[in-house]
Amino acid sequence: MQSLNELIEMAVGNGSRNEFCRRAGISAGNFSRILKGQKASPEILRKIAAASATVSYSQLMQAAGYVEDQAGAQAEIQAIPVYGSIAAGSPIEAEENFSGYIRLEYAQKHFGADCFALKVVGDSMDLANMPDGSTVIVKRQSEVRDGEIGAVMIAGQATVKRIYHQGEHLVLAPVSKSALYGPQVYSGEDEVRILGKVVLALVDII
Template sequence: MLTRKQHELLSFIQTRLDDSGISPSFEEMKEALDLKSKSGVHRLISALEERGFIRRLPNRARALEVIREPESLGAKAPARVDGARTVAARAAAPAPTPSAAPRAANDVVEIPLHGRIAAGAPIEAMETNAILPVPAALLGAGEHYALEVSGDSMVDAGILDGDFALVRRTNTARDGEIVVALVRGEEATLKYLRHEKGRVRLDPANAAYDPQYYDANEVEVQGKLAGLLRRYH
């Protein structure tokens, strides 16, 4: 069963695809659903993808496809979003069957490259329109993005300055996992996640750096490290 916001987003995406053949941007989805930040859109997209209602199309940035519609849409349509038509009339149509063929080892997927992230003191991670081609074999299920690593505080984990961190978008993680942590809503850093005495501890992988301690409400997990890309000059 989908939440109201998930219904609204699914309807908005389908309407845009029907009207223009192009899925809406995250900024457009944020404004259409009256959300405060794009992170809310990312969470809704991830939930819809995990439940099999949408999928990301390979080799195309920001491309989404609606592959299934909830049965409840046929009985009660979700609220209209920005005047968009609902997809209730389409609920009875058979859902397309996703291809079950495995990706070839040399397949390339384009994922968003969202600026630089600190592996040291937190720095701002800016969203950009840049795209990074990544071998599909490096990515698992879910939505991914890339960040260029700045700093040396994660060198003992094999993460070097100038590497590209491949990140699976999620807002939850277990202790001991390497995460992208947004600190105080402004700065992002790549660290091991730990919880200690009701606080969040972000641990480096370099003895020259000290752990960073924050109140739980000051840290938001925005993804988990899924892989690395490195260029040799």
């Protein structure tokens, strides 16, 4: 089992710790003390998990010693549908976009029944541990908080970006080392719909 520090570093990813703390709503000083061994409260762990696309609350709680290790328990396997690239005008559930299932152990992370997976195309999210060809697990919800990573449908095409709200506008920001990508701003008149929040990123599984 990974240590709490390893999971926290995984949650931060390749971005800065200060930016992660701002997104999570915790102080940089408190964050530093936790990495040095101070006991993290369940509420702090919840905030870290909420700001992360790769680490779950249950993983953090287990590593911190609040819950028992379930590794020896019989794991339930949950099938999550995987959709490929989304054709213009087609809904996410369209049969022609379905490409199979992935199965994940319940004991490792519980996603709930209302989740789906998407393949990442391109490198606009590589600094968020979502390189080209990786797979993201998305929990269906119509809203996400500022700074969270979500899947968004734009004129029939699905994309994964960090989401911010600016008045009546929706800003989709890349998290990439490439200067080719910049924020995209959409108004209420644009054909934009939030599909859900990214709860996990997986590399080289499909």
